[in-house]
Amino acid sequence: MGFGVAVDQTTRWEMGAVALSGGVLIGTVVAIQHGASARRWEAVVIFDALWTACAIYVVLASLAARRRASRLRTFSAPRGVALRRPAWILVKNFVEITGFGTALATAVAAFGFPSVGAGVLLPIAGSGAIWLSPFLREPVALTFEEACLRVHLSKNITFVIPWRSVVEVGQTGPAHYRPVNVRVVDPSRTIASVEPDTARNRGRVQMRLELGEPRGQAISLEPWTAGLDSDTLARLIRSAIGAREPAIN
Numbered sequence: 001m002g003f004g005v006a007v008d009q010t011t012r013w014e015m016g017a018v019a020l021s022g023g024v025l026i027g028t029v030v031a032i033q034h035g036a037s038a039r040r041w042e043a044v045v046i047f048d049a050l051w052t053a054c055a056i057y058v059v060l061a062s063l064a065a066r067r068r069a070s071r072l073r074t075f076s077a078p079r080g081v082a083l084r085r086p087a088w089i090l091v092k093n094f095v096e097i098t099g100f101g102t103a104l105a106t107a108v109a110a111f112g113f114p115s116v117g118a119g120v121l122l123p124i125a126g127s128g129a130i131w132l133s134p135f136l137r138e139p140v141a142l143t144f145e146e147a148c149l150r151v152h153l154s155k156n157i158t159f160v161i162p163w164r165s166v167v168e169v170g171q172t173g174p175a176h177y178r179p180v181n182v183r184v185v186d187p188s189r190t191i192a193s194v195e196p197d198t199a200r201n202r203g204r205v206q207m208r209l210e211l212g213e214p215r216g217q218a219i220s221l222e223p224w225t226a227g228l229d230s231d232t233l234a235r236l237i238r239s240a241i242g243a244r245e246p247a248i249n
Helices: 009-033 038-074 087-110 114-132 187-192 199-211 230-241
Strands: 082-084 141-144 148-152 158-162 166-171 180-184 218-221
Touching: 009 038, 009 087, 038 087, 038 114, 038 230, 087 114, 158 187, 166 230, 180 187, 180 230, 187 199, 199 218
Parallel strands: none
Antiparallel strands: 082 141, 141 148, 148 158, 166 180, 180 218
């Protein structure tokens, strides 16, 4: 396919969505050209075109992410450079959820209820927009420094994890979504390192610890934080603290 990456079962399902949505779109357009009521099927074409566009984007983004992960296997983090997540990775979750909504809207419109289809799509797309919220985008960047990992919660709010305070780096969750948990020896010191030091900002760091595993003792970093896949992120942190990669049984 020219992308130089393997296609797993998940990507096959995503490609199946492209084939299904594209097939429905072509079939509907052909039916209109052969005399079907354009007014009756216009909404179906619109919803299905959106579904097809979303499905294509998700497939391309998934393949690009796999290719990026493959290139990152030998990546070394530059010191003092803020690493950020590319926008196309962030948008993928939103498009994925919106695509599900457009699929439902297409089916509802096909039964002759286009306004109901729109009513189905809008709240689903709205829920997908949550993935673009500032909370779910935290941290917005990571900076690997000589003495610590600097975590950027936003453009002007940071806290640090000294390498000497890291006691464990683990990954949890299924293969397609594995957050990295950076366990620290003194969580209260990590919270106190936030700049600017305000109660609200300390609460934001505390929330990262509550999301970690073990809860309250580890900073949770989502896959593709700083544009790094889970395995690369874990490898770079282990390398910085001088730890070896965990053995594979």
